[in-house]
Amino acid sequence: MTIGILKETKKGENRVSISPRIAKQLIDKGFNLIVEDDAGVDSSFNNKYYREVGAQIEQRGVVYKESDVLVMINPFNEDDLKLVNEGQVLISQLYHQSNPELIQTIASKKVSAFSMDAMPRISRAQEMDVLSSQSNLAGYKAVILGAYLMKKILPLMMTAAGTIKPARVLIYGVGVAGLQAIATAKRLGAIVAATDIRPETKEQVESLAAKFISVEGPQETSGDGYAKEASEDYAKRQREAVNKELFRSDLVITTAMVPGKKSPVLITKKQVERMKNGAVIIDLGAAQGGNCELSKLDKTIFYKGITIVGTTISPESVSTHASDLYSKNMYNFIMHLTENNELKWDLEDEITDSTLIVHKGEIRKP
Amino acid sequence: MTIGILKETKKGENRVSISPRIAKQLIDKGFNLIVEDDAGVDSSFNNKYYREVGAQIEQRGVVYKESDVLVMINPFNEDDLKLVNEGQVLISQLYHQSNPELIQTIASKKVSAFSMDAMPRISRAQEMDVLSSQSNLAGYKAVILGAYLMKKILPLMMTAAGTIKPARVLIYGVGVAGLQAIATAKRLGAIVAATDIRPETKEQVESLAAKFISVEGPQETSGDGYAKEASEDYAKRQREAVNKELFRSDLVITTAMVPGKKSPVLITKKQVERMKNGAVIIDLGAAQGGNCELSKLDKTIFYKGITIVGTTISPESVSTHASDLYSKNMYNFIMHLTENNELKWDLEDEITDSTLIVHKGEIRKP
């Protein structure tokens, strides 16, 4: 079976779906690997690293022609799809719920397509869960980005030139990214508070020695590890509970998402206006509309002394490690899907079933 | 006595020499304060904050006209000096040893000038030592900048998608900035090593739980807390001792300086070529020529996969706190110089003596 590794075409994307280390592991298992020219260069993986482990470097066209399986990180776009051939298998993140037309196009090409972001949230799938592995890095990098943009430092310092009070950091949404953001901000010495709609996150926040801001009144419950959409009533109570902390925060990182839905708006324009002069908001929910009313994807907005960064770019900015982790997820996924180097199409299996969006031209998930 | 606070004119400079908090303290002591319009805006200190504590906001010309003492952070330049009047007192960093012409011009204006960077390194002067207070922030920000630029993360993480090894950080020069850089990188979970020409720094490095790289053979000694210039022999031995660590480092921060001299070149082009693909060098010594052969002040250079940042900008980037600390140093200095709100010109005093570069038009320090 030949696996083709494509260079990402999305702007700002630095990652690559298979790193040289994982390429070696796949080759050792008996797979053929074709890597598009310079696919890894933005993750510090030059062509020579791939050659050293036994992969072939080819131009884009060749990769499309000779591969059985094509892997990418970002969704295949219209241009990419022009090059695919019937019977090929595509693996990438597809966000099929928000991209129905794309799924249609893929189906029309009579290919099969797996979506990495549809991975079920079960313990044994954790090693293939790219959302987890990438969000984790995003959480870290969001704090680094915030610290970089801030005109203040995070830790407490009592010095001969006076005392610098520790920065206050507020995290909205304590999923994978939120937790790592808490940990990173704590490490840097900030005073960290966090809030989430899922009450079970309180203990998790406290396990990182940060403060949890509970929302009074009836709680929303979660089922499969993901959050449900919040009621308007809840959103109001949440604002009341968090405002005191928000208005004295120096850095705010928002990561709240509801899968398949627009991100909830947690910080309104009115709230921003009451924030501390010089504060920074990093909105990691920007791609799904943003948790802050003012944020715009991939833009940095200055509004009345407040800096608002709408981004998803964080994992791309630590592309070496992000690619490493993505590759490892991909490796585990390929291992799960194949037997003797061939796909086994075990549709009974929960993981295969959930991730296989298009099967030989037929759409399995709406 | 009226103190005039000028807006910094240097490009990229965001700080202000007196923050509103310190302005209040000075006013409480009985000083008059005139602040140039928007002087603090880049440190998140709007005019209104100054007005609230009782300072006057005026245009530049007014400030120059009405003040007895003019304070700034960066050296007064030719343009500034055109506006000063005989008998005024200037306080800022002057770097008089490297700027003899500037000192001449100042003297020709028949004014007096104190240089904050000439502060003696004695215990009781520590509270007025702006080099210390600013280097400290520079050390912190250098790590944040490095972490921001890196394509890797600093901490160790053992995750379902594989293990990320901790980044290796190497610090050259363990002065104030170097120590804070060590502490910050350690906090973020990196493996940190450091080297310095002064042997007493070994214990200090170890007191932050980092590794010290000792240079074999005869040691150079230090006298007044500052380093002496290293011999060529020492430099060679140093390269040998550090190379192993350098070539596997992901982030290198250089802070080595010798007061009044060009910064020593510690990383040659040849060495850079053998560094790890993707590594980042932050050269805080760039203003005095740089510790890395390739670095250029205020430039980011990409050389064979290595990113080299030549900068002094770090404290400016945390302008709120940097201004706060600078102001406090300034406050302590003004308190030291004055009695009943008037300058007492106690030339016997070590601090006054060392910092007073030009006295009523006469140059005291070559």
Add this chain to the structure above:
Amino acid sequence: MSTALALIYLLSTVSFVVGLRLLGHPATANKGNRLAAGGMGLAILSTLFLHELEVPVKIYLLIGGAILLGGIVGALMAVNVKMTKMPELVSLFNGFGGASAALIGLVEFGKGAGDPQTAATITAGVVIGSLTFSGSLVAWGKLDGRVKSTVFIPQRNIINNLVLVGSIVLAVLLALGVVQDPVWIYVLVAAGLLYGILFVLPIGGADMPVVISLLNSMTGIAAAITGVLYSNKLMLIGGILVGSAGLILTFAMCRAMNRTLIAVVFGAFGEEAQAGGEARTVGGTVRKTTASDAAILLNYAKDVVIVPGYGLAVAQAQHVIHELEQLLTERGVVIRYAIHPVAGRMPGHMNVLLAESQVDYGLLVEMDDINPHFPQTDVVLVVGANDVVNPAAHNDPASPIYGMPILEVEHAKNIIVNKRSMNVGYAGIDNELFYNSKTAMLFGDAKAALTDLVAELKKL
């Protein structure tokens, strides 16, 4: 008594005292045991050979034979018993001691009771000796499985007390000479035996060690009483030492099990040790342990692996675990942390935690590297982890975590698990590891439990 004999007795007494003292510390216990044994041997031999009266050779031969016989039997029993069967053997031996005391009483009574005090001494010795004998035998039988579990006797407390009061009344009557027929002394023996049986029979198997210790203390008292009879200081002091030490030990054992002596003797009706919380589908018994036992186990191990989990983070016990690790390292234990990739609640959770307490990165081992090593590991200390060490991932295809790679700690020689209760972890499933016969559960908040552990370790 000859001066020499008296001196030797004095020496033996001292050896008992010092021996007991040394027995109280792991490092010197062996020496203490040998010292006490030496003192005892000396006392027995000199009793034989420094006896002042003329004794016929026949009797010497008989005694010699008895000693030889007893010595060989005792030694063989001790050497051949399985490690796990030792407590029941101790119980059996203890019963023999009691029987010996009772027999002496019988003989002396047969010689004709002297003054009331002597008679009182004799009857006391007989009652105590015989009840220890029968009680110890029952305890032995229960531990050994010969006596089937707990026997329920209705109204047992009333019956027991009746028998006890009856024995005492009889003993007093005998002592005062009110009852004189020698038959009554046999009745007394019978009453003592009966009481011993009634006393031990209803007590649960898990409490047997406490009972044995209590009976042991009584044997000591019986020996002391016999000492009074012969004005023999050695027996008196030796017996009393055992009596008081045994009693304190009994209380200490109760405390270590979190029970009162009253509860052991009268209350707990054959219930087995039950852990708090709710065990779900997986059955079996749970073995609880104490900080001090766990400390000894770790101290005498050569190779220890710590498995941290989410509970370590919840308890914020990262600093204590590091202290424990350093302490063990100082004592020459090879120690490492096994980090499961999904331990905790976020990727790298354990790394953040352990980095904070400055645990050396070199000590953190990944799952795939440590798994082959567990069979050589002496002790695995699982702290607040659950799912990541759940063997159901391998064994139970129906389990939601089936197929997830885990840390295979069940292959280690000993397993200590610290968590607060039997509650489940993130995946919400029960963990058969906790019911493994190699597993000892150290219940409690991780920070508190590890702090105790460190304190105990420092005492060693």
Add this chain to the structure above:
Amino acid sequence: MSTALALIYLLSTVSFVVGLRLLGHPATANKGNRLAAGGMGLAILSTLFLHELEVPVKIYLLIGGAILLGGIVGALMAVNVKMTKMPELVSLFNGFGGASAALIGLVEFGKGAGDPQTAATITAGVVIGSLTFSGSLVAWGKLDGRVKSTVFIPQRNIINNLVLVGSIVLAVLLALGVVQDPVWIYVLVAAGLLYGILFVLPIGGADMPVVISLLNSMTGIAAAITGVLYSNKLMLIGGILVGSAGLILTFAMCRAMNRTLIAVVFGAFGEEAQAGGEARTVGGTVRKTTASDAAILLNYAKDVVIVPGYGLAVAQAQHVIHELEQLLTERGVVIRYAIHPVAGRMPGHMNVLLAESQVDYGLLVEMDDINPHFPQTDVVLVVGANDVVNPAAHNDPASPIYGMPILEVEHAKNIIVNKRSMNVGYAGIDNELFYNSKTAMLFGDAKAALTDLVAELKKL
């Protein structure tokens, strides 16, 4: 002896044993003291009133008078003595006890020595009693400053031993009846007195507590000997308890001072306690303390301030200090950290350090805020700080740090300073704080010393 008296003596003996045991723990020591005192009172009264022989009223009056007189004098002395003078008072009291024993011996000898054993007992009592008397008086005088410092006697060991051997020979001769003239018993008393003086005189003042404890142990032995004389168990056991406990205590005190008993008695020629390292310009004596003393001081304080310095970082003791802080907080001590702006070697050094061990930010207090608070602080614990608490910054215009603001810990009620030696800090100047009479130095690496401190604290 009447049964009642015997019973009371038994009771008293038990009260002594239990009393001593309770005295060994800070929480129960007071109770122990009262219990032992009660037992003693009981014994004295019943000796008087349960005496079986006919005794003339005159004698009763005399005894009563003596008790009244002694009681009043003793009580007055005890109540009026200054806190700091207590050890010398104990020494004086101890001497009186010895004298009492010697006097009893004299009287009994006067009645005519009976068999050699009795005579031996008497002479032993006389010698020991009189040497304790004179030795205790000398010790008292030295502590009190009445006897001027150390007196140098050439060849003292030889002379001492000659006197000792002479006394023993004389005592034996008297016991065996070889020497019979009653004058010799007075010579014996004189010899005992002389030996006591010679024994104590050359020992340094700092070692006096050890000597007093040793002499105390001897008084106990003298009392026990007197007990043998009268076959009085109470005196025998009470005396022996004091004798053996006193001896162990003596060793313990030596250990706490890091010395051997031999060194105290024969070696150290009047040298005062000297700390390691090199003290420079500032003079005075340094008071050393132990982890256990420091622990008690902290435990019974209400308000404690910790001053961390560069040494805390060098020792990487941030986790232990946090543990100490938490432990004290649990016990109701109000505790804070005073952070000097230039403590350590970089701005914020202490902050980085304490943040790592998760010390609550709220507990860190800036210099200007804490300085006014020191006069109300019970104990300041300085850990590895030096320059930042050096009063020379205020007092000594010649000092290179003159004018630097410092943490004014010298105003606190007690100061404990932990560092490894008397070495200087960054500024390279000596620190008179260490010679302050309120300061106790806890020498050792900060991590090790604090770990000990925590361990001791947990014992309380």
Add this chain to the structure above:
Amino acid sequence: MSEWTDFFTSNQDLIFVLILAIFLGVELIKNIPAVLHTPLMSGANALSGVVVVGAILVMLNADPNNYLILGLGFVAVVLGIINVVGGFAVTGRMLNMFKKNGK
């Protein structure tokens, strides 16, 4: 009543010994680590076998022709010795489990 006070008076020494021994036993055992409970119990059990000295005395003082006494005494000695020998041996085995190579 007086019989008992007499008993007390005449056995005073014994009673003092008894009291002291009780206290000593208590002091010796308190603060024992739990893991030593079982070996200590076993060791104490062996010590309680000191009753065998009494059994030997019975035999030594026995009328050589009173076979009942001889028999009972014989059994008493055998049982007592088993207690002693077995007790110390088992304790030794238990304690050996604590030994550590190279420590």
Add this chain to the structure above:
Amino acid sequence: MSEWTDFFTSNQDLIFVLILAIFLGVELIKNIPAVLHTPLMSGANALSGVVVVGAILVMLNADPNNYLILGLGFVAVVLGIINVVGGFAVTGRMLNMFKKNGK
């Protein structure tokens, strides 16, 4: 020689008492925190005043006309009582220093 073995034999009880008391003393005192050393020394000193019982016995048994003995006895009682009363009182004062308000 035999005198001394006789002495041992006849005073056996006393000697056992002595040995036990010595051990008991040792066990009671070991592991005392250093800060209690001084109070404990003081308490032990008070206990050693038990010698006053002997002094009282001397007086009680004295010939009412032997003034030397009466005098010596009187002094012995006075000194002994000072030791006892003063000793316990001082110990009490020392221990009071440990008391903590509200604890």
